[in-house]
Amino acid sequence: MAGANSSYGRPPRNDVFDGKQLRKAVARRTVDFNSSAMRWFLDRAWQSELGIDTPAIQPNMESTVNLVPPAADQMSENPVTSACTKFVHSSMNKPGCPIHACKWTPEGKRLITGAKTGEFTLWQGLTFNFETILQAHDAELRSIIWSHDENWMLSGDQKGTVKYWQSNMNNLQAFHAHKDTIRDLSFSHTDAKFASCSDDNTVKVWDFVQIREERVLEGHGWDVRCVDWHPSYPILASGSKDSNLKIWDAKSGKNLTTLHGHKKTIVKVKWNANGNWLLSGSQDQLIKIYDIRMMKEFQAFRGHKREVTSMQWHPQHENFFASGAYDGAIYFWVVGQSDPVASVPCAHQSSVWDLDWHPMGHILATSSNDHATKFWTRQRPGDQMNDKYSASGQPNEEGERGSGRGRSAGRQRGRQGYGQNDYSSRDRQGHARLR
Amino acid sequence: MNVSAENEMQIMPIGAGNEVGRSCCILKFMGKTVMFDCGVHPAYSGESSLPFFDSIEPEEIDLVLITHYHLDHAAGLPFLMERTNFNPKARVFMTQPTRAIYKALLSDFVRVSRNAPGEESLYTEEDVDKTMSRIEVVDYHAEVNVNGIKFRPFYAAHVLGGAMFMVEIAGVRILYTGDYSREEDRHLKAAEIPPFRPDVLIIESTYGVQEHEGRRLRERRFTDRVARVVRQGGRVLLPVFALGRAQELLLILDEFWEANPDLQNIPIYYASAIAQRCMPVYQTYINMMNDNVRRRFEISNPFDFKYVKNIRGINHFEDDGPCVFMASPGMLQNGLSRELFERWCTSKQNGLVLSGYSVEGTLAKHVLTEPDTIPRLDGRHVKRACSVDYITFAAHADFKETRMFIQDTTPTHCILVHGEKNNMARLRGALETIHNKSEGGKKLDIHSPLNCGTVKLKFKSELNARAINVLSQNVAHDTVKPGTRVSGLLIQQDFAYTLVRPPDLPQYTTLKLTHIDQHQVLPISKPFITLATQLKTTFRDIDYDDKKEIIRMANGGVIIELKERNSVKMSWESGYASDLLTEAVAAMILSKSPHEGDAPISEILRIGRKLLMARFGPVRRVKGSPHLVRLVIDLSKVGIDMLTGEVECTDEKLRERVRLAYKRIQAAMFPIPDIMCECCRAS
Known part of the structure; x- marks a missing residue:
């Protein structure tokens, strides 16, 4: 865990004044990245960039202090260390309702979730407690994105409305962008434009400042479920319920190519930051990765037992991503490895509608149809992995754990957690350098 | 003459309401009951696959119309006709190719379901044979009148013989589309827009708001895929449903092979016993297909494929190199396609191309997730390495076609059937937006009933009666005012009313005037002349001929003549007045003479x-x-x-x-x- 000085254990039972009344002090689990970031900043002065003289992290509690943020050289070597399988907190609104979208603020201080009721809820990023709730839209929220310059947030809803927000949650603009549900939004690499896609079968390219519809990209035969702007070119990728993945030239509005790799609705497309890889997740339970230099699929990730519902590249590790599925499972994948490198089979009771990495890459937030928003972090060295989420992946005396949760136990066992046996398992993958 | 009345029309899907499969829709109007389609659900078996027959009265059905031969539209018919109290006077219609293929398909269906373990088949082959004698055929565009229900089939594409039915009852028109496609393909004409406007449109909604990729594009993807696999030395397996799209795929492949000489040494196999049995039907009804096929037919029969080889079974097949193999069933449940798939799936070179809809729970559905292993029928798992592609060729209307079809037919009411619940709701929402929520949209009353849910529509029918020759000649028409008395015979024929004078009946209606001559012989115990005197004192206009001993009454309408042995014969033409008169006369004849007196x-x-x-x-x-x-x-x-x-x-x-x-x-x-x-x- 990034938070090396996480305050665990029972605090003294004293009452505190919260401004209105005396309350019992509540111990909150905190995942604080500051100390580990500090450690990294201090150490990198004398550590070689190649990480040769960095000592490997040993699989015991004492080595926790050596855990540094994923961006650190010694961590970026091995993406598996960033598999966030340790459950930290489950945040739920009082009137529960499905949470359709979640997004970290760019500085990582809080998580914004968008609910079916159209409300934004802000959760504290360190202790994960409730901060505020506001009625953002009057229809179901579908998508939340931040501009690359971190100044603007856009949200889209079921009725086709797009709203502009400042980072202080001040609503500046609202306009009707589509006739039907907006499924996804994506900013261009320059932030001058953004793209929206909708159930009305179209993708639209908008001028951000003038709020002008610049182009309507027509060609999909059914609901367009996702759109993503290329990290450095005016190229759009969109996936649709007609199971086609289309790549568009955002400038001319021309359909460059159509990829027929999936056999069911494509729910997410995500460009890798390297600009070459395009990841697509579909309801046919597959995630595929295309290299656009060849326009060819080069790997299919099989493992999900139900429809894939969400996907996100890790912000630091180039070849690492997480995916959520309809059955509430979260899987972690490394490009080049056919099996998931880690998984939490029963992270949620129902579909994981959205997931988002903390900008530091040490926390994964997942929002689900079961009304919960959950926070997951990295396993610490020497972690016993005995909480209920890890349990299904652990062999016990009887061999298998209870039938309900352990449905996928047999398959996942041995590669699920990266606690105690995690850092040793790294040897098998040839990452001995960390030792 | 106008009398307005409200009549209620009831439309109730007892299958395919918010689901795909077991199409069956009941229409009740003006005391008539019409059933459209009668299919089974492919995902269920046994009686649970049938439409909900227990919610209707089969003996009330007057007419059954079957749109096409697919099992989900026709296979419930033998059960309905032979195993329920189906009205023995009801008539069943389908088009000629449908009837021809129906028998072959259903016999096969019975055989397959009989072989399924633990399942008792719904009916036997004898039942199918029995229904054949009662099924009547109808030509496209020919109007048939069954007790006042007029109907007319139109081209629906989808499959050979596919029809949509325009039914007219009491001036209200109902169009049932069945499965249709507005896209002309390689052998079928696109569905027609009927030349007159229906009041109620019962339309399929399989694809909801989806729009198809262009047909050419799909064809190219299909041929490219097949060509790539065979060129790298692999075998292509095309699991298909024996009839329908399979013929279209064969036409595409045959054409592609013709254009690519390098492929011509690679065989295309087609193994389907039913298809071979039904191929003559396809070859016969070329006239029902489109111009493309007909043009080619002038040179050679397009269904005599040049590169396609029909083979009887896997025993006749030498598996020695690249080939294209088309086999049924389409969802890899069992049979030949499954056997070949299990044999070929382990090699990376081979390819599987799925072209039809696959039902949840079948191997075809499972294969779409590209699993690492697949279960064999013997329970063992084998590796899957072959490529899997899914290119749909289902000939159903997409959103664009549905929208245009509704726009062109301009119905007042629209009822959605044959569509998965979610798709149907989306389509309904989209149509509401187009027609009722946006300006300039033509108002449309849209329903999407559940199974056994009834849609009740009110039709205000103006009861009009035509009066022919009833007004006297010298009364000008414009002088007729409300309240003027007219009299005549009111004839109701097929919900139309006509007022005529009785003598004009044969002229203006199909009714005939009939005369009934009555003769009665009665005993008489008094002299004939006494009777004549008695009659004269009672009635007027008695004409007594004492020589011939005949009495004529009522201007000769009643004739009484003396027969031998103290009896008289009375003859008259039946009618209200003369019947009354003769009754009285008979009493007089039978009564005794007052002079004679009673017995002491x-x-x-x-x-x-x-x-x-x-x-x-x-x-x-x-x-x-x-x-x-x-x-x-x-x-x-x-x-x-x-x-x-x-x-x-x-x-x-x-x-x-x-x-x-x-x-x-x-x-x-x-x-x-x-x-x-x-x-x-x-x-």
Whole structure:
């Protein structure tokens, strides 16, 4: 865990004044990245960039202090260390309702979730407690994105409305962008434009400042479920319920190519930051990765037992991503490895509608149809992995754990957690350098 | 003449309401019941796959119309006709190719479901044969009238013989589309827009708001895929449903092979016994296909494929190199396609191309997730390495076609059937937006009923009656005011009313005037001339011919003539007035002459006493009053008044017995009461 000085254990039972009344002090689990970031900043002065003289992290509690943020050289070597399988907190609104979208603020201080009721809820990023709730839209929220310059947030809803927000949650603009549900939004690499896609079968390219519809990209035969702007070119990728993945030239509005790799609705497309890889997740339970230099699929990730519902590249590790599925499972994948490198089979009771990495890459937030928003972090060295989420992946005396949760136990066992046996398992993958 | 009335039309899907499969829709209007389609659900088996027949009364059905031969539209028919109390007078119609293929397909369906373990088949092959004799064929565009229900089939594409039915009852038109496609493909014409506007449109919604990729594009992807696999030395497996799209795929492949000489040494196999049996049907009904096929037919039969080889089974097949193999069933449940798939799936070179809809739970559905291993029928798992592609060729209308079809037919009411719940709701929402929520949209009343959910539509029918020749000639039409009395015969024919004068019946209607001549021979006990005199005193216009002994009455309408042996013959033409007249005359003929008088009363009393004696023993007369008698029965004294029938006796039971007995004696003596019997007249 990034938070090396996480305050665990029972605090003294004293009452505190919260401004209105005396309350019992509540111990909150905190995942604080500051100390580990500090450690990294201090150490990198004398550590070689190649990480040769960095000592490997040993699989015991004492080595926790050596855990540094994923961006650190010694961590970026091995993406598996960033598999966030340790459950930290489950945040739920009082009137529960499905949470359709979640997004970290760019500085990582809080998580914004968008609910079916159209409300934004802000959760504290360190202790994960409730901060505020506001009625953002009057229809179901579908998508939340931040501009690359971190100044603007856009949200889209079921009725086709797009709203502009400042980072202080001040609503500046609202306009009707589509006739039907907006499924996804994506900013261009320059932030001058953004793209929206909708159930009305179209993708639209908008001028951000003038709020002008610049182009309507027509060609999909059914609901367009996702759109993503290329990290450095005016190229759009969109996936649709007609199971086609289309790549568009955002400038001319021309359909460059159509990829027929999936056999069911494509729910997410995500460009890798390297600009070459395009990841697509579909309801046919597959995630595929295309290299656009060849326009060819080069790997299919099989493992999900139900429809894939969400996907996100890790912000630091180039070849690492997480995916959520309809059955509430979260899987972690490394490009080049056919099996998931880690998984939490029963992270949620129902579909994981959205997931988002903390900008530091040490926390994964997942929002689900079961009304919960959950926070997951990295396993610490020497972690016993005995909480209920890890349990299904652990062999016990009887061999298998209870039938309900352990449905996928047999398959996942041995590669699920990266606690105690995690850092040793790294040897098998040839990452001995960390030792 | 106008009388307005509201009539309720009920439309109830008992299958395919918010689901795909077991299409069956009931229409009730003006006392008529029409059933559209009668299919089974492919995902269920046994009786649970049938439409909900228990929510209707099969004996009330007047007409069954089957749109096409697919199992989910036709396979419930033998069960309905043979295993329920289906109205024996109901008529069943389908187009000629549908009927021809229906038999072959259903016989196969029975055989397959009989082989399924633990399942009793819904009906037997004999049942299918029996239905064949009752199924009538109808040509496209031919109007048929079944007891006032007029209907007309139109081209629906989808498959050969596919029809949509325009039904007209009492001036209200209902169009049932069945499965249709507005896209012309390689052998079928696109569905027609009927030339007249329906009031109610019952339309399929399989694809909801989806729009198809262009047909050319899909074809190219398909041929590219097939070509790539065979060029790298692999085998292509195309699991297909035996009839329908398979023929289209064969046409595409045959054409592609023709254009690519390098592929021509690679064989295309097609193994389907039913398809081979039904191929003559395809070759016969070329005239129902589109111009493309017909043009080619002038040179050669396009269904005589040049590069496609039909083979009987896997035993006749030498698996030695690249080939394209088309086999059924389409969802890899069992049979040949499964066998070949299990054999070929382990090699990376081979390819599987799925082209149809696959139902949840079948291997075809599972294979779409590109699993690492697949279960074999023998329970073992084998590696899957072959490529899997899914290119849909289903010939159903997409959103664009549905939208245009509704726009072109301009119905008032639209009922969605044959679509998965979610798709249907989306389509309904989209149509609501187009028609009812946006400006300039033509208002449309849209329903998407659940199974057994009834849609009730009110139709205000103006009851019009045409009056022909009823007004007298010299009355000008414009002088007819409300309240003017007219009279004539009101004829109802197929919900249309006509007012005519009776003599004009044969001229203006199909009804015929019929005369009934009646003859009656009656006994007469008085001289004929007496009868004539009697009649003359009672009726006017009596014409008595004493030579021929004929009486003519009512201007010759009734003729009475004397026959031999004291009888007369009365002849007349049946009618209200003459029937009344002859009844009265008959009474006069039968009555006795007043001069003749009745039989002496002493004689009657004598016979009565004799009969009483025979019944009860010795009878004593009372002096002075001849009608009183006394007798002793079972030691009780009984007195009878033979004129009134009164009985005196202390024992009540006995009195009653004697009274009854005497009543019967009187009845025996005077069998015709009132007219002849004085005593009865008295009582």
